Amino acid sequence: MDNLKIPATERSPDVDFDFAAGRLSLRGESYPEDASTVFGPIFAVLEPFLDNAENRDIRFDFELIYFNSSSAKALMNMFQMMENAAGRGVRLEVNWYFAPDDETMKEFGEDFAEDLKSVTFNLVATTPS
Amino acid sequence: MSSETGETGTAFNLFDAEERVLASATELEHRLADADPGIRQGVAALTEAYSRSVREQRRLVKVSDRLQHQLATLNQELGRRRAEAEEALDRLKEAQETLVQAEKLASLGALVGGVAHEINTPVGIALSCASHLADATSDLQRLFAADDIGIDDFERFLATAADTSRLIMANCERAADLIGSFKQVAVDRTSSERRRFDLAGSIAETLTSLTPRLRQEGHKVEIVCPPGIDVDGYPGALSQILVNLAMNSVTHGYDPGQAGIVRITAALTEDDMVRLVYSDDGKGIPEEHRNRIFDPFFTTRRGSGGTGLGLHIVYNLATGPLQGSLSLDNLPAQAGTRFTLIFPRQIARAP
Ligand SMILES: Nc1ncnc2c1ncn2[C@@H]1O[C@H](COP(=O)(O)OP(=O)(O)OP(=O)(O)O)[C@@H](O)[C@H]1O
Ligand SMILES: [Mg+2]
Numbered sequence: 001m002d003n004l005k006i007p008a009t010e011r012s013p014d015v016d017f018d019f020a021a022g023r024l025s026l027r028g029e030s031y032p033e034d035a036s037t038v039f040g041p042i043f044a045v046l047e048p049f050l051d052n053a054e055n056r057d058i059r060f061d062f063e064l065i066y067f068n069s070s071s072a073k074a075l076m077n078m079f080q081m082m083e084n085a086a087g088r089g090v091r092l093e094v095n096w097y098f099a100p101d102d103e104t105m106k107e108f109g110e111d112f113a114e115d116l117k118s119v120t121f122n123l124v125a126t127t128p129s
Numbered sequence: 130m131s132s133e134t135g136e137t138g139t140a141f142n143l144f145d146a147e148e149r150v151l152a153s154a155t156e157l158e159h160r161l162a163d164a165d166p167g168i169r170q171g172v173a174a175l176t177e178a179y180s181r182s183v184r185e186q187r188r189l190v191k192v193s194d195r196l197q198h199q200l201a202t203l204n205q206e207l208g209r210r211r212a213e214a215e216e217a218l219d220r221l222k223e224a225q226e227t228l229v230q231a232e233k234l235a236s237l238g239a240l241v242g243g244v245a246h247e248i249n250t251p252v253g254i255a256l257s258c259a260s261h262l263a264d265a266t267s268d269l270q271r272l273f274a275a276d277d278i279g280i281d282d283f284e285r286f287l288a289t290a291a292d293t294s295r296l297i298m299a300n301c302e303r304a305a306d307l308i309g310s311f312k313q314v315a316v317d318r319t320s321s322e323r324r325r326f327d328l329a330g331s332i333a334e335t336l337t338s339l340t341p342r343l344r345q346e347g348h349k350v351e352i353v354c355p356p357g358i359d360v361d362g363y364p365g366a367l368s369q370i371l372v373n374l375a376m377n378s379v380t381h382g383y384d385p386g387q388a389g390i391v392r393i394t395a396a397l398t399e400d401d402m403v404r405l406v407y408s409d410d411g412k413g414i415p416e417e418h419r420n421r422i423f424d425p426f427f428t429t430r431r432g433s434g435g436t437g438l439g440l441h442i443v444y445n446l447a448t449g450p451l452q453g454s455l456s457l458d459n460l461p462a463q464a465g466t467r468f469t470l471i472f473p474r475q476i477a478r479a480p
Contacts, residue, residue: 011201031197040141069193073143073186080146 004045012038013064019049025061035070039078046078050085058090063097063126064105072108079112079119086118093120100125143190147183154179225425225438232438246341248307251300258300262293307337322365323476328358328403332393335368339375346379347388354395360403361475366450373439374407374468380430382411382466389465401474402453408467419457452476 001019008014013028024046032038050058060082067075079094086092094116096109106123113121142148154176161169269286272278329352336343336350343350360367375391383389395405414422421427423444428437447455453472460467 031194031201033194033198035143035194036141039143043141068197069190070143073190077143077146 001045001049004041006041015042017042017045017049019045022053022056022058023061024058025063027061027063029066030064030071031066031068032071035074038071039074042078043074043081047081050081050090053085053090055089056091057093059093059095061095061097062109065099065102075112076115079116082119083116086116092118093122095122095124097124097126100128144183144187147186151176151180151183228438229442232442247337248304251303251307255297255300255304258293258296262290262297265289265293323361323363325359325361326364327356328360328395329354329356331360331364331367332371332395335371336375336393339372342379343375343391346383346386348379348383349388349390351390351392352395353393355397358395358397358403358474362452362472363450363476366446370443370446370451370455370470371407373443377439378409378411378466381414382409397474398471402471403474405470405472406458406467407470408465410465413460413463413466414457416462419459422457423455447472450476 003019004015004017006012006015008028011029011031011033013026013030015026017024026042030038062075082090082092082094096112098105098109106125109121109123113123154172158169158172158176161172265286269278269282272282332352332354336352340350371393378389378391389410392408393405395403398404418427418429422440424437425441426437427441431437444455447453447470451470451472453470455468455470458467458469
Protein backbone atom coordinates (compact mmCIF):
# COMPACT_ATOMS: atom_id res chain seq x y z
CA MET A 1 0.00 0.00 0.00
CA ASP A 2 1.35 3.41 -0.98
CA ASN A 3 2.22 5.83 1.79
CA LEU A 4 0.19 9.02 2.05
CA LYS A 5 2.09 12.26 2.55
CA ILE A 6 0.35 15.64 2.27
CA PRO A 7 2.17 18.74 3.47
CA ALA A 8 0.29 21.14 5.71
CA THR A 9 -1.34 24.26 4.32
CA GLU A 10 -2.59 27.27 6.18
CA ARG A 11 -5.91 25.54 6.81
CA SER A 12 -5.13 21.86 6.63
CA PRO A 13 -2.89 19.55 8.65
CA ASP A 14 0.24 17.70 7.66
CA VAL A 15 -0.67 14.11 6.81
CA ASP A 16 1.99 11.43 7.09
CA PHE A 17 0.82 7.83 6.78
CA ASP A 18 3.66 5.31 6.66
CA PHE A 19 1.69 2.14 6.21
CA ALA A 20 4.67 -0.20 6.03
CA ALA A 21 5.95 1.00 9.40
CA GLY A 22 2.44 1.22 10.82
CA ARG A 23 2.94 4.82 11.86
CA LEU A 24 0.41 7.48 10.97
CA SER A 25 0.19 11.09 11.98
CA LEU A 26 -1.88 14.24 11.58
CA ARG A 27 -0.28 17.50 12.68
CA GLY A 28 -1.28 21.13 12.52
CA GLU A 29 -4.52 22.97 11.98
CA SER A 30 -7.67 21.87 10.23
CA TYR A 31 -10.37 24.27 9.22
CA PRO A 32 -10.97 23.71 5.52
CA GLU A 33 -13.99 25.22 3.83
CA ASP A 34 -14.98 21.74 2.74
CA ALA A 35 -14.05 18.89 5.09
CA SER A 36 -14.00 16.36 2.26
CA THR A 37 -10.92 18.02 0.70
CA VAL A 38 -8.90 17.12 3.79
CA PHE A 39 -10.59 13.96 5.02
CA GLY A 40 -11.72 12.46 1.71
CA PRO A 41 -8.19 11.30 0.76
CA ILE A 42 -7.53 10.20 4.36
CA PHE A 43 -10.60 7.98 4.60
CA ALA A 44 -10.01 6.64 1.10
CA VAL A 45 -6.73 5.04 2.21
CA LEU A 46 -7.35 4.54 5.91
CA GLU A 47 -10.40 2.34 5.53
CA PRO A 48 -8.83 -0.35 3.28
CA PHE A 49 -5.64 -0.23 5.35
CA LEU A 50 -7.44 -0.93 8.63
CA ASP A 51 -9.51 -3.65 6.96
CA ASN A 52 -6.31 -5.62 6.34
CA ALA A 53 -4.28 -4.84 9.45
CA GLU A 54 -5.25 -7.67 11.77
CA ASN A 55 -2.53 -8.51 14.33
CA ARG A 56 -0.40 -5.55 13.38
CA ASP A 57 0.82 -2.82 15.71
CA ILE A 58 -0.33 0.57 14.50
CA ARG A 59 0.48 3.88 16.07
CA PHE A 60 -1.44 7.04 15.23
CA ASP A 61 -0.17 10.44 16.44
CA PHE A 62 -2.52 13.40 16.54
CA GLU A 63 -0.89 16.74 17.17
CA LEU A 64 -3.57 19.23 16.30
CA ILE A 65 -3.53 22.86 17.28
CA TYR A 66 -6.95 23.84 16.03
CA PHE A 67 -9.83 22.27 14.10
CA ASN A 68 -13.32 23.30 13.09
CA SER A 69 -16.58 21.48 13.71
CA SER A 70 -16.70 19.37 10.57
CA SER A 71 -13.11 18.32 11.19
CA ALA A 72 -14.17 17.33 14.71
CA LYS A 73 -16.94 15.22 13.26
CA ALA A 74 -14.54 13.63 10.78
CA LEU A 75 -12.14 12.82 13.62
CA MET A 76 -14.99 11.20 15.51
CA ASN A 77 -15.76 9.06 12.49
CA MET A 78 -12.10 8.18 12.24
CA PHE A 79 -11.96 7.05 15.86
CA GLN A 80 -15.11 5.00 15.35
CA MET A 81 -13.41 3.30 12.40
CA MET A 82 -10.32 2.61 14.49
CA GLU A 83 -12.40 1.29 17.38
CA ASN A 84 -14.10 -1.16 15.02
CA ALA A 85 -10.73 -2.26 13.63
CA ALA A 86 -9.33 -2.70 17.15
CA GLY A 87 -12.36 -4.86 17.95
CA ARG A 88 -11.31 -7.09 15.04
CA GLY A 89 -7.81 -7.53 16.45
CA VAL A 90 -5.80 -4.59 15.05
CA ARG A 91 -3.51 -3.39 17.87
CA LEU A 92 -4.05 0.37 17.76
CA GLU A 93 -2.38 2.98 19.89
CA VAL A 94 -3.35 6.64 19.65
CA ASN A 95 -1.27 9.49 21.04
CA TRP A 96 -3.23 12.68 21.42
CA TYR A 97 -0.81 15.57 21.88
CA PHE A 98 -1.83 18.91 23.37
CA ALA A 99 0.04 21.99 24.47
CA PRO A 100 0.14 22.14 28.28
CA ASP A 101 -1.76 25.43 28.30
CA ASP A 102 -4.42 24.26 25.84
CA GLU A 103 -7.28 22.96 27.99
CA THR A 104 -9.66 22.77 25.02
CA MET A 105 -7.46 20.42 23.04
CA LYS A 106 -7.01 18.24 26.11
CA GLU A 107 -10.78 18.10 26.67
CA PHE A 108 -11.32 17.12 23.02
CA GLY A 109 -8.92 14.23 23.58
CA GLU A 110 -10.79 13.16 26.72
CA ASP A 111 -14.11 13.30 24.83
CA PHE A 112 -12.82 11.13 21.99
CA ALA A 113 -11.27 8.68 24.45
CA GLU A 114 -14.62 8.13 26.14
CA ASP A 115 -15.99 6.15 23.18
CA LEU A 116 -12.87 4.01 22.80
CA LYS A 117 -12.68 0.63 24.49
CA SER A 118 -10.28 -1.40 22.36
CA VAL A 119 -7.98 1.39 21.15
CA THR A 120 -5.20 2.43 23.54
CA PHE A 121 -5.55 6.18 23.90
CA ASN A 122 -2.78 8.29 25.45
CA LEU A 123 -3.13 11.96 26.33
CA VAL A 124 0.30 13.54 26.00
CA ALA A 125 1.18 17.07 27.01
CA THR A 126 3.82 18.43 24.62
CA THR A 127 6.84 20.11 26.14
CA PRO A 128 6.83 23.80 25.35
CA SER A 129 9.70 24.64 23.04
CA MET B 130 -32.81 11.32 3.71
CA SER B 131 -31.29 12.89 0.61
CA SER B 132 -27.68 11.97 -0.11
CA GLU B 133 -24.97 14.67 -0.14
CA THR B 134 -25.28 16.65 -3.36
CA GLY B 135 -22.45 16.07 -5.77
CA GLU B 136 -21.12 13.04 -3.91
CA THR B 137 -21.28 9.65 -5.53
CA GLY B 138 -20.45 6.10 -4.57
CA THR B 139 -17.89 5.83 -1.80
CA ALA B 140 -17.15 9.56 -1.73
CA PHE B 141 -16.42 11.04 1.66
CA ASN B 142 -19.53 11.77 3.67
CA LEU B 143 -19.33 13.19 7.17
CA PHE B 144 -22.68 11.71 8.13
CA ASP B 145 -22.20 8.35 6.50
CA ALA B 146 -22.84 6.35 9.68
CA GLU B 147 -25.95 8.33 10.57
CA GLU B 148 -27.36 7.88 7.08
CA ARG B 149 -26.85 4.17 7.28
CA VAL B 150 -28.68 4.02 10.60
CA LEU B 151 -31.54 5.99 9.06
CA ALA B 152 -31.65 3.63 6.10
CA SER B 153 -31.93 0.60 8.34
CA ALA B 154 -34.58 2.33 10.43
CA THR B 155 -36.69 2.84 7.32
CA GLU B 156 -36.23 -0.80 6.45
CA LEU B 157 -37.24 -1.75 9.97
CA GLU B 158 -40.44 0.24 9.54
CA HIS B 159 -41.23 -1.75 6.37
CA ARG B 160 -40.67 -5.00 8.20
CA LEU B 161 -43.01 -3.85 10.93
CA ALA B 162 -45.82 -3.29 8.43
CA ASP B 163 -47.94 -5.92 10.13
CA ALA B 164 -47.01 -5.13 13.69
CA ASP B 165 -49.10 -3.45 16.33
CA PRO B 166 -49.98 0.13 15.18
CA GLY B 167 -48.77 1.50 18.55
CA ILE B 168 -45.29 -0.03 17.99
CA ARG B 169 -45.27 1.17 14.37
CA GLN B 170 -46.13 4.67 15.37
CA GLY B 171 -43.49 4.63 18.11
CA VAL B 172 -40.74 3.47 15.76
CA ALA B 173 -41.83 5.97 13.10
CA ALA B 174 -41.71 8.75 15.66
CA LEU B 175 -38.21 7.69 16.82
CA THR B 176 -36.94 7.54 13.24
CA GLU B 177 -38.43 10.91 12.52
CA ALA B 178 -36.88 12.41 15.66
CA TYR B 179 -33.44 10.92 14.87
CA SER B 180 -33.59 12.14 11.30
CA ARG B 181 -34.43 15.63 12.55
CA SER B 182 -31.57 15.48 15.02
CA VAL B 183 -29.10 14.48 12.29
CA ARG B 184 -30.38 17.30 10.10
CA GLU B 185 -29.86 19.67 13.00
CA GLN B 186 -26.31 18.34 13.50
CA ARG B 187 -25.50 18.99 9.86
CA ARG B 188 -26.87 22.47 10.15
CA LEU B 189 -24.87 23.19 13.30
CA VAL B 190 -21.66 21.86 11.80
CA LYS B 191 -22.19 24.02 8.74
CA VAL B 192 -22.94 27.17 10.75
CA SER B 193 -20.09 26.55 13.13
CA ASP B 194 -17.66 25.89 10.24
CA ARG B 195 -18.67 29.13 8.65
CA LEU B 196 -18.14 31.04 11.89
CA GLN B 197 -14.77 29.43 12.46
CA HIS B 198 -13.82 30.25 8.91
CA GLN B 199 -14.75 33.89 9.42
CA LEU B 200 -12.84 33.94 12.69
CA ALA B 201 -9.75 32.56 11.00
CA THR B 202 -10.05 35.16 8.24
CA LEU B 203 -10.44 37.90 10.82
CA ASN B 204 -7.44 36.61 12.74
CA GLN B 205 -5.35 36.65 9.60
CA GLU B 206 -6.53 40.16 8.85
CA LEU B 207 -5.69 41.17 12.41
CA GLY B 208 -2.21 39.68 12.10
CA ARG B 209 -1.68 41.47 8.81
CA ARG B 210 -2.84 44.78 10.28
CA ARG B 211 -0.65 44.36 13.31
CA ALA B 212 2.37 43.62 11.12
CA GLU B 213 1.54 46.74 9.12
CA ALA B 214 1.21 48.84 12.26
CA GLU B 215 4.50 47.53 13.59
CA GLU B 216 6.19 48.28 10.31
CA ALA B 217 4.75 51.80 10.33
CA LEU B 218 6.03 52.26 13.85
CA ASP B 219 9.49 51.13 12.80
CA ARG B 220 9.44 53.58 9.93
CA LEU B 221 8.31 56.33 12.27
CA LYS B 222 11.15 55.57 14.66
CA GLU B 223 13.59 55.66 11.78
CA ALA B 224 12.21 59.01 10.63
CA GLN B 225 12.48 60.32 14.16
CA GLU B 226 16.08 59.13 14.34
CA THR B 227 16.81 60.93 11.10
CA LEU B 228 15.23 64.11 12.43
CA VAL B 229 17.25 63.85 15.62
CA GLN B 230 20.36 63.51 13.49
CA ALA B 231 19.30 66.50 11.40
CA GLU B 232 18.69 68.53 14.54
CA LYS B 233 22.19 67.68 15.73
CA LEU B 234 23.62 68.85 12.43
CA ALA B 235 21.52 72.00 12.52
CA SER B 236 22.76 72.91 15.98
CA LEU B 237 26.29 72.19 14.79
CA GLY B 238 25.62 74.58 11.93
CA ALA B 239 24.54 77.24 14.42
CA LEU B 240 27.72 76.57 16.34
CA VAL B 241 29.90 77.02 13.27
CA GLY B 242 28.11 80.29 12.50
CA GLY B 243 28.77 81.43 16.05
CA VAL B 244 32.41 80.44 15.80
CA ALA B 245 32.90 82.45 12.62
CA HIS B 246 31.28 85.50 14.17
CA GLU B 247 33.19 85.26 17.41
CA ILE B 248 36.60 84.76 15.82
CA ASN B 249 36.02 87.59 13.40
CA THR B 250 36.49 90.18 16.15
CA PRO B 251 40.01 89.36 17.39
CA VAL B 252 41.16 88.49 13.88
CA GLY B 253 39.80 91.85 12.64
CA ILE B 254 41.57 93.73 15.42
CA ALA B 255 44.82 91.88 14.81
CA LEU B 256 44.54 92.63 11.10
CA SER B 257 44.01 96.39 11.56
CA CYS B 258 46.87 96.51 14.09
CA ALA B 259 49.11 94.72 11.63
CA SER B 260 48.22 97.14 8.83
CA HIS B 261 48.76 100.08 11.20
CA LEU B 262 52.20 98.69 12.03
CA ALA B 263 52.93 98.17 8.34
CA ASP B 264 52.01 101.81 7.62
CA ALA B 265 54.23 103.07 10.47
CA THR B 266 57.08 100.87 9.25
CA SER B 267 56.96 102.16 5.68
CA ASP B 268 56.76 105.74 7.00
CA LEU B 269 59.89 105.12 9.01
CA GLN B 270 61.58 103.42 6.02
CA ARG B 271 60.89 106.49 3.88
CA LEU B 272 62.39 108.83 6.53
CA PHE B 273 65.34 106.49 6.88
CA ALA B 274 65.95 106.41 3.10
CA ALA B 275 65.79 110.24 2.97
CA ASP B 276 68.19 110.30 5.89
CA ASP B 277 65.67 112.51 7.63
CA ILE B 278 64.95 110.41 10.69
CA GLY B 279 64.66 112.15 14.04
CA ILE B 280 64.87 110.71 17.50
CA ASP B 281 61.21 111.40 18.26
CA ASP B 282 60.16 109.74 14.95
CA PHE B 283 62.00 106.69 16.06
CA GLU B 284 60.52 106.80 19.57
CA ARG B 285 57.00 107.19 18.16
CA PHE B 286 57.57 104.18 15.91
CA LEU B 287 58.83 102.11 18.83
CA ALA B 288 55.71 102.99 20.86
CA THR B 289 53.45 102.10 17.93
CA ALA B 290 55.32 98.84 17.32
CA ALA B 291 55.09 97.87 20.99
CA ASP B 292 51.36 98.71 21.16
CA THR B 293 50.32 97.04 17.94
CA SER B 294 52.41 93.92 18.46
CA ARG B 295 50.97 93.55 21.98
CA LEU B 296 47.44 93.92 20.56
CA ILE B 297 48.20 91.52 17.71
CA MET B 298 49.52 88.93 20.13
CA ALA B 299 46.63 89.33 22.58
CA ASN B 300 44.02 89.04 19.84
CA CYS B 301 45.70 86.13 18.15
CA GLU B 302 45.84 84.41 21.52
CA ARG B 303 42.16 85.15 22.01
CA ALA B 304 41.41 83.68 18.58
CA ALA B 305 43.50 80.62 19.33
CA ASP B 306 41.70 80.18 22.67
CA LEU B 307 38.35 80.47 20.98
CA ILE B 308 39.30 77.98 18.33
CA GLY B 309 40.50 75.64 21.04
CA SER B 310 37.29 75.80 23.03
CA PHE B 311 35.06 75.57 19.97
CA LYS B 312 37.00 72.58 18.83
CA GLN B 313 36.28 70.91 22.14
CA VAL B 314 32.58 71.79 21.98
CA ALA B 315 32.35 70.59 18.39
CA VAL B 316 34.08 67.33 19.19
CA ASP B 317 31.94 66.78 22.27
CA ARG B 318 28.82 67.64 20.39
CA THR B 319 29.42 65.31 17.49
CA SER B 320 30.90 62.46 19.44
CA SER B 321 29.35 60.74 22.38
CA GLU B 322 32.67 60.31 24.08
CA ARG B 323 32.78 59.92 27.79
CA ARG B 324 35.45 61.82 29.68
CA ARG B 325 36.21 63.82 32.79
CA PHE B 326 35.62 67.53 32.48
CA ASP B 327 35.38 70.67 34.54
CA LEU B 328 31.72 71.63 34.91
CA ALA B 329 32.20 75.42 35.07
CA GLY B 330 34.58 75.35 32.11
CA SER B 331 32.26 73.27 29.98
CA ILE B 332 29.24 75.48 30.72
CA ALA B 333 31.27 78.62 29.94
CA GLU B 334 32.62 77.21 26.67
CA THR B 335 29.17 76.21 25.49
CA LEU B 336 27.64 79.57 26.34
CA THR B 337 30.54 81.41 24.71
CA SER B 338 29.78 79.64 21.48
CA LEU B 339 26.25 81.04 21.75
CA THR B 340 27.17 84.60 22.71
CA PRO B 341 26.83 86.10 19.21
CA ARG B 342 23.30 84.76 18.95
CA LEU B 343 22.39 85.95 22.45
CA ARG B 344 24.11 89.30 22.06
CA GLN B 345 22.30 90.05 18.83
CA GLU B 346 19.08 90.42 20.79
CA GLY B 347 20.77 92.08 23.75
CA HIS B 348 20.29 89.15 26.13
CA LYS B 349 22.60 88.74 29.10
CA VAL B 350 23.95 85.46 30.39
CA GLU B 351 24.74 84.79 34.04
CA ILE B 352 26.58 81.67 35.05
CA VAL B 353 27.02 80.74 38.67
CA CYS B 354 29.06 77.60 39.13
CA PRO B 355 31.76 76.92 41.69
CA PRO B 356 35.12 76.04 40.10
CA GLY B 357 36.64 72.62 40.44
CA ILE B 358 33.56 70.40 40.03
CA ASP B 359 35.10 67.48 38.23
CA VAL B 360 32.43 65.58 36.29
CA ASP B 361 32.86 62.12 34.80
CA GLY B 362 30.34 61.79 31.98
CA TYR B 363 29.32 63.11 28.61
CA PRO B 364 30.20 66.78 28.08
CA GLY B 365 28.70 66.67 24.58
CA ALA B 366 25.30 65.75 25.92
CA LEU B 367 25.42 68.49 28.54
CA SER B 368 26.50 71.02 25.94
CA GLN B 369 23.68 70.06 23.62
CA ILE B 370 21.16 70.37 26.44
CA LEU B 371 22.34 73.89 27.27
CA VAL B 372 22.38 74.96 23.62
CA ASN B 373 18.82 73.72 23.12
CA LEU B 374 17.55 75.41 26.27
CA ALA B 375 19.24 78.68 25.37
CA MET B 376 18.02 78.61 21.77
CA ASN B 377 14.51 77.99 23.08
CA SER B 378 14.76 81.01 25.35
CA VAL B 379 15.83 83.14 22.40
CA THR B 380 13.14 81.85 20.01
CA HIS B 381 10.20 81.37 22.37
CA GLY B 382 10.90 83.45 25.46
CA TYR B 383 11.06 86.99 24.16
CA ASP B 384 9.44 89.24 21.61
CA PRO B 385 11.78 90.73 18.99
CA GLY B 386 13.73 93.61 20.47
CA GLN B 387 12.98 92.53 24.01
CA ALA B 388 16.13 91.71 25.98
CA GLY B 389 16.30 89.29 28.87
CA ILE B 390 18.57 87.44 31.25
CA VAL B 391 19.43 83.78 30.99
CA ARG B 392 20.73 82.25 34.22
CA ILE B 393 22.55 79.00 34.78
CA THR B 394 23.23 77.99 38.36
CA ALA B 395 25.05 74.76 39.04
CA ALA B 396 26.20 73.18 42.27
CA LEU B 397 27.04 69.85 43.81
CA THR B 398 24.47 68.32 46.17
CA GLU B 399 25.28 66.37 49.33
CA ASP B 400 24.84 63.05 47.57
CA ASP B 401 27.35 63.90 44.84
CA MET B 402 24.80 64.93 42.22
CA VAL B 403 25.08 67.93 39.97
CA ARG B 404 22.07 70.18 40.26
CA LEU B 405 21.83 72.61 37.37
CA VAL B 406 19.06 75.16 37.21
CA TYR B 407 18.47 76.89 33.90
CA SER B 408 16.11 79.85 33.73
CA ASP B 409 15.09 82.78 31.60
CA ASP B 410 12.88 85.72 32.50
CA GLY B 411 10.78 85.54 29.36
CA LYS B 412 7.12 84.82 28.70
CA GLY B 413 7.09 81.42 30.30
CA ILE B 414 5.23 78.33 29.12
CA PRO B 415 1.44 78.39 29.47
CA GLU B 416 -0.11 75.94 31.92
CA GLU B 417 -1.83 73.91 29.19
CA HIS B 418 1.47 73.20 27.39
CA ARG B 419 3.53 72.24 30.39
CA ASN B 420 2.99 68.51 30.31
CA ARG B 421 3.48 68.32 26.55
CA ILE B 422 6.71 70.19 25.93
CA PHE B 423 8.86 67.05 26.21
CA ASP B 424 6.70 65.15 23.72
CA PRO B 425 8.34 64.66 20.35
CA PHE B 426 6.99 67.05 17.72
CA PHE B 427 5.23 69.32 20.19
CA THR B 428 5.91 72.86 19.06
CA THR B 429 4.09 76.16 19.05
CA ARG B 430 6.12 77.28 16.07
CA ARG B 431 5.24 74.61 13.54
CA GLY B 432 4.93 77.14 10.70
CA SER B 433 8.21 78.90 11.37
CA GLY B 434 10.81 76.20 11.51
CA GLY B 435 10.13 74.48 14.84
CA THR B 436 10.24 70.68 14.70
CA GLY B 437 9.25 70.18 18.33
CA LEU B 438 12.16 67.81 18.84
CA GLY B 439 14.41 70.12 20.83
CA LEU B 440 13.11 69.43 24.33
CA HIS B 441 12.43 65.79 23.48
CA ILE B 442 16.11 65.38 22.65
CA VAL B 443 17.06 67.36 25.76
CA TYR B 444 14.95 65.06 27.89
CA ASN B 445 16.44 61.94 26.29
CA LEU B 446 19.98 63.24 26.78
CA ALA B 447 19.27 64.04 30.43
CA THR B 448 17.74 60.68 31.24
CA GLY B 449 19.91 58.66 28.82
CA PRO B 450 23.62 59.50 28.67
CA LEU B 451 23.56 61.74 31.76
CA GLN B 452 21.55 59.18 33.75
CA GLY B 453 19.69 61.97 35.43
CA SER B 454 16.36 63.74 35.46
CA LEU B 455 14.96 66.90 33.96
CA SER B 456 11.90 68.80 35.05
CA LEU B 457 10.13 71.97 34.14
CA ASP B 458 9.62 73.96 37.33
CA ASN B 459 6.23 75.34 38.16
CA LEU B 460 6.57 79.07 38.03
CA PRO B 461 3.73 81.55 38.25
CA ALA B 462 2.56 82.85 34.87
CA GLN B 463 4.83 85.51 33.33
CA ALA B 464 7.69 84.61 35.67
CA GLY B 465 9.76 83.06 32.92
CA THR B 466 10.82 79.49 32.32
CA ARG B 467 12.94 77.34 34.58
CA PHE B 468 14.29 73.82 34.18
CA THR B 469 16.07 71.76 36.80
CA LEU B 470 18.54 69.16 35.62
CA ILE B 471 19.96 66.72 38.14
CA PHE B 472 22.55 64.11 37.23
CA PRO B 473 25.27 62.11 39.00
CA ARG B 474 28.69 63.76 39.03
CA GLN B 475 30.09 60.37 38.24
CA ILE B 476 27.96 58.22 35.95
CA ALA B 477 27.66 54.49 36.51
CA ARG B 478 30.10 52.25 34.65
CA ALA B 479 27.80 50.84 32.02
CA PRO B 480 25.63 53.66 30.67
N1 LIG C 1 12.21 79.09 27.17
C1 LIG C 1 10.95 78.92 26.69
N2 LIG C 1 10.03 79.89 26.80
C2 LIG C 1 8.78 79.75 26.33
N3 LIG C 1 8.34 78.64 25.70
C3 LIG C 1 9.21 77.62 25.53
C4 LIG C 1 10.54 77.70 26.02
N4 LIG C 1 11.17 76.54 25.74
C5 LIG C 1 10.26 75.77 25.09
N5 LIG C 1 9.08 76.41 24.96
C6 LIG C 1 7.84 75.87 24.36
O1 LIG C 1 7.98 74.47 24.25
C7 LIG C 1 7.78 74.04 22.90
C8 LIG C 1 8.63 72.85 22.61
O2 LIG C 1 10.00 73.16 22.57
P1 LIG C 1 10.98 72.31 21.68
O3 LIG C 1 12.36 72.80 21.87
O4 LIG C 1 10.75 70.86 21.96
O5 LIG C 1 10.47 72.58 20.20
P2 LIG C 1 10.66 73.88 19.31
O6 LIG C 1 11.69 74.78 19.90
O7 LIG C 1 9.34 74.46 19.04
O8 LIG C 1 11.21 73.26 17.97
P3 LIG C 1 12.74 72.78 17.71
O9 LIG C 1 13.48 72.90 18.99
O10 LIG C 1 12.59 71.37 17.28
O11 LIG C 1 13.22 73.65 16.62
C9 LIG C 1 8.10 75.26 22.08
O12 LIG C 1 7.44 75.23 20.84
C10 LIG C 1 7.60 76.40 22.97
O13 LIG C 1 6.21 76.57 22.84
MG1 LIG D 1 13.57 74.11 20.54
